[in-house]
Amino acid sequence: MAKRRKLSNPLALTVMVLLDEGPMHPYQIAQTLRRRGKQHSVKINFGSLYTVVQNLEKHGYVEVTGVQREGNRPERTLYGLTEAGRDEMLAWLSDLIAVPADEFPVFETALSLLPVLPPGEVAELLADREQTLVVQAAAFRGVLTQLGDTLPRIFIIETEFQLHMIEAQLEWVRSFRKELTESTLEGIEEWRTFHDTGAVPEEWKDLDEQDIVLDPGQEN
Template sequence: MARYRRSNPLALAVLAQLWERPQHPYEVATTLRERHKDTSVKLNYGSLYTVVDSLEQHGFIEALEARREGGRPERTVYGLTEDGREELYSWLRDLIGQPVKEYPRFEAGVSLIGIIEPDEVVVLLRRRAELLRQEIDALGGTTEMLMEMGLPALSWIELSYRTAITRAELEWVEQLVTAIENDAIDGIEQWREWHSGDAPPGSIVSEKFSKKK
């Protein structure tokens, strides 16, 4: 049997659900929705069943019963195996104990930001900042709601994380806007030149990099 690759975090969420009690896939999905876990783990039905099959093939979960109630589609209830429990713990420990390189879309965008002219970048970043502020507000709202429902902080701790990271991004964006506006960025002259004249795009960076060798 091929080694398990731990690619899709949805598989982790499935293990976590079955750790509480046996369930059928659709039930797992609705529970995750109910608990807002689908904001931390990408959930879509297409992937769900692929992931469940894969977990079964690796012996982490097993079909307990395939019951047909009324004329509804048959539903298969899965339970966690001992191997599955161990995989759950081990995976979770890894996830928490060791940072892994991620590739957020915005970072990709930032790394190519020179392709857009500075003045437009400022406009775009302002828009982003505004949307980030809205997001932070929304996160605060959700947090309050859950608090009023009497849920322990532990059950929505990921909201606190998300808020902290979003705040940091907002600050960085605001700071960059200021820097561009005040021409306080090294290389801004060339940046403006590329876009105002007929200099071949990106040539300066290319040359500088070539020198390196």
């Protein structure tokens, strides 16, 4: 089980990883994130970056290491990673890689509530989603090509993973939509009856009487 951390914002972890390369000021951190295309993998609010750095300093994970002066520009405070920050960074990142998290994606929530919509409408909505996923996949391929020309693969591996996840979702959506349009999905007739009559099918009522465990991590 992953340890409960003092900070949970992934942007804080991203900042610590950058500062492990050497001291930077917040504006430089923002520039580096943009240059490396990290906005595709980390929810970055550049306006709150200073607050993130302040929180890291508050917990002793970063510290002021100096001041940078460039011509007539205002002085910029440089921050560096502390030993405590490096320990936290390594432990946090290791947990994220090793321990799958319950992230509750909103699409999974929508799928869990699917019967409230008619099967035909769901098929049409999934067709819309399919088109969007096709566009997203093409966009990520473009990003990978662009970044791959300037960065080693290890620095864009998360974008590669995102593309694979989009492609996997696209494959599933196409398969499930085919089941809907061809009426091969188990239980689709009861689903249609529910919307035709407004009455909950007896087969569904029977499910509520059964002791069914739907948690893959829980034994029967």
